[in-house]
């Protein structure tokens with residue numbers, strides 16, 4: 374989502390990070406940014422979602438309760454035994470098997486089911502009841518089709534959003550859809566986002582004391598999911614599509630750590646599992662490194678390529694994971710998702726992406742998707758200190774060096 378152009382049927386598009394834009398682009402955005410955050414929070418939780426304890430509406434007492442009731446997420450001795458930072462930097466990913474505490478597995482699974490239920494509730498509701506005005510646009514004139522809705526229920530990343538005609542992009546940016554920034558909907562996931570063990574894991578894996586939050590999603594893959602194509606993600610900061618990096622140059626970049634958490638695990642075949650290519654991140658080639666199928670990947674980008682450090686031929690790895698496992702993946706690493714057979718059960722996953730600043734510039738890349746209400750709360754000092762810091766790249770123009778979107782050089 375870019376710029377401030379008006380589309381014919383809606384209000385002007387909201388910038389990705391409205392608080393980083395040097396001049397307010399138009400009166401609609403200016404009005405949104407003047408709004409009391411409790412009013413905006415209310416607009417992001419229409420009554421049909423029937424949430425009575427959404428983190429976006431938490432009081433100081435609720436935040437205090439979160440701190441007072443924290444329990445360990447991970448068995449840190451199991452994490453330490455499996456995680457080797459040098460290997461992670463060299464290979465672009467690390468698998469941490471069965472590192473969640475038994476209670477974590479249970480509570481995290483329930484949290485993901487509840488998040489999906491909220492997402493489905495929105496899909497099935499009457500969107501004319503949404504307070505579009507407070508969300509910064511005129512009510513949409515187009516509706517999703519029944520087919521679109523049925524196709525999206527029970528899964529993630531399935532709602533059509535090539536434009537904002539039906540209002541989907543607006544509902545995504547403001548995290549009215551629980552699949553985008555689910556930590557703002559589900560108390561347990563807010564616990565995960567801010568948990569000292571999670572933050573420690575990020576500092577260790579990114580090799581940086583300064584870490585920031587970037588984005589958080591539900592990644593639910595139901596039976597019949599057709600699979601996800603090969604891709605990798607840009608990191609911005611001038612570090613994309615610019616040739617192979619040495620390990621030390623790679624470490625210095627403003628790297629992103631995709632933390633994929635699978636409380637119920639998955640099998641290697643037909644189970645919606647993650648596939649990955651060890652060493653592919655060092656090529657820093659999100660523009661060239663993609664393919665629809667494994668066969669195309671092997672015949673195309675992969676053909677003849679070797680790991681720049683180990684000289685092993687690059688190859689596709691089909692991971693299988695027991696319950697309670699986590700995969701850490703650097704953004705440039707090529708990955709894809711296996712299909713999910715009809716006789717399997719839903720694969721549950723939540724993604725928490727954190728990042729570090731670039732070592733040379735000291736700048737952090739702007740947030741990929743911190744909803745405006747959370748950026749505003751952080752800027753206004755309405756959140757606990759830990760979140761105020763984690764969300765800083767959504768509102769601090771100095772830290773982000775004048776950039777306004779995550780992919781900027």
Ligand SMILES: O=C(O)CCC(=O)C(=O)O
Nearest residue numbers: 592633646647708710722
């Ligand atoms: O579903 C998954 O396991 C990974 C999804 C993914 O690669 C993405 O959302 O970018």
Ligand SMILES: [Fe+2]
Nearest residue numbers: 604605606708
């Ligand atoms: Fe991805």
